[in-house]
Amino acid sequence: MTVEISAQCVKELRIMTGAGMMDCKKALQQTNGDIDKAVENLRQKGLASANKKSGRRTAEGLIESYIHAGSKIGVMLEINCETDFVARRSEFHDLAKNIAMQIAACPQVEYIDIPSIPQSVIIEEKQIESGKDDIFDKPANVQEKIVEGRVNKRLNELSLLDQAFIRNPDITIRDLINENIAVIGENIQVRRFVRFILGEGLEKSNQNFSEEVANMIKS
Structure with missing residues (x-):
């Protein structure tokens, strides 16, 4: 039992x-x-042993890239370890690739972990949740708990290390890193990442191909 x-x-x-x-x-x-x-x-x-290694200096590592099928989403990731020897190990490369894929698969992720989320973002999320209509008729203490729960959920969505690993949803990315620390024997830290989405921030034209050809003939 x-x-x-x-x-x-x-x-x-x-x-x-x-x-x-x-x-x-x-x-x-x-x-x-x-x-x-x-x-x-x-x-x-x-x-x-992962917790004991978390304070060690990480000055080595690698920059990993991942381009999703269709070449419309790309990720660059810097992940650090303690020695160049570990940076060359296949386990470390596999970990970097898995994390880069995770970032590509999670469009809401913007920060490495919750402590790295700016206070201004947290304040804004609280203001948004506090202003929602579905909590206006509830007592103040209940409103506070609801807002706190929703904000915490939102912060988890923004945090890379708190995401469920796409290849094993039973663990988080933090767990995945800790497991690799235990196997490899060195501290491992995600330092930074950037996600590229094709055409992001550009105003897309609705003009179709036939209209484009017609305009070319006229000119």
């Missing part, structure tokens, strides 16, 4: 070890909810 594991226990173990969410849940299930044994379980698998 599978032991029911609370979200709070998973969160606590994740904070203690830096391991991925699903890895923490599995470790707790395998140890019948015993956190100490779960920590040991994760350490044996090499998954409890």
Whole structure:
């Protein structure tokens, strides 16, 4: 019989070890909810070291590019590690490619993580949610909770590291990076990214091909 594991226990173990969410849940299930044994379980698998490595300096890495099928969406990503040796490893390249694909697949993502979202954006989102008609008739304390929940949801949508990984929705991009830190043994950080969408910001003409040819003949 599978032991029911609370979200709070998973969160606590994740904070203690830096391991991925699903890895923490599995470790707790395998140890019948015993956190100490779960920590040991994760350490044996090499998954409890990501948090300890998060403060190390990352000066190496690579710039990854990804062009989606049809060549209408492109992404450039800088991802860093500690040594040039790791930067050349296939696992690191695969991670970079997966993250670049994730960015291409998530048009709402604009920032690396929630702490990097400017305060001005957060204030604007709060103003938008506070002004919606569907909460006007609710008590002030209820309105506040609704706005907070909606804003938090919006911030998660904007944050790359909080996205569910497109190839395994059970984990986030943060979990994916932590898993690779555990395997590779070095700190890994996404530094910056940019997404290109063909024609973005340009006013598109509605003129069709036959009209264009007709205009050329007249001139």
